Amino acid sequence: MTTNNNVPIPAFGLGTFRLQGQVVIDSVKNGLEAGYRTIDTAQIYGNEAEVGQAIAESGVARQDLFITTKIWTDHYAKDKLVPSLKDSLAKLRTDHVDLTLIHWPSPGNAVPVAEFMGALAEAQAQGLTKQIGVSNFNIALMQEAIAAVGAQNIATNQIELHPYLQNRKVAAFAQSQGIRITSYMTLAYGKVLNDPVIGAIATAHDATPAQVVLAWAMQLGYAVIPSSTKRANLESNLKTQQLTLTEAEMAQIAALDRGERLTDPAGLSPAWD
Structure with a gap:
């Protein structure tokens, strides 16, 4: 999956x-042993x-890894963002991350989009983050970010996206700009795993419901970052990459969209599209 800047x-x-x-x-050690090479974290995750x-401790070479972190809202100001990222790098025991994201819009627009995107671009210029x-x-905020640094410099928009919340407007706009969508909560906290449509497709492929849902998102061109504390699930999820759904199955899952948003924190959420 390649972004604007290739x-x-x-x-x-x-x-x-x-x-x-x-x-x-x-979880991370087991994941790396199982073959994962991309790890997603954030400052606020602690x-x-x-x-x-x-x-x-895993022994996996840094150059073989892709590490993502996210800047928390307290650190968006021009004089705070880079120091906060350096603090994150110290915790992560690396001199750079591969991708740094703005985690949520600035509450009440306290720090303008142009300011924090400019600071993020400065962090990139300093070599602290590759992307x-x-x-x-939402779309309006993406437009502001594009105005600040150019669409070609925005690698992804990471959003809640699963069969019950398919976020098509945001995804379509991002893709029209060459900005990749990363789906979080792709399994909707496990809610979609009991869906009969998903279950029937899983049975047809001798796959797990989780594999079906992750394959659906990946076939739409989205990146996925599922988490698990169980080694068996980590290994099973990884096998998703060998699963291909039919057009009919993709259409069946598309029909499950019901706009069910599970993450909508007051004071942080934008006006969703």
Whole structure:
């Protein structure tokens, strides 16, 4: 999966949202042993140091990894963003990350989009991050970000996207600009795994419901970053990359969209499209 600037964003990665302490260390270590090479974290997750420890102890070479982190809203100001990223790098035990995202829009637009995108571009110019992008941005905010740094410099918009919330307007706009969509919560906290449509497709392919949903998102061109604390699930999810759904099956899943948003924090969320 290649972005505007022709630097590939891996289509499949390991998420660490809500994982803390030894749990996240074990998840990342198990994931790396199973073959994952893309790790997604964030400042607000409070686990960057543990992710860094797990990577260091895994023995996997840094150049073989793709590490993403996200800047928290407290650090968007021009004089705070770069120092906060340097702090993240120290925790992650690396001199750069591969992708840095703005995690949510600035609450109340306290820091203008142009200011934090400019600061993010400065971090990239300093070699602290190879690529930059955004997360939880609606179309209007993406337009502001594009005006600030150019669409070609925005690698991805990471958004909640699953069969029950397909976010088609945002995805279509991003793709029209060459900005890749990264789907988070692709399994909708497990809610979609009990869907009979998903179950029937899984049975037809001798696959798991999770594999079906992840394959659906990837076939639409989205990157996915599922998390798991169970080694068996980590290994099973990884096998998604060998699964291909038919056009009819893709259409069946498309029909499941019901606009069911699971992440909508007051004070952070934009006016969703």
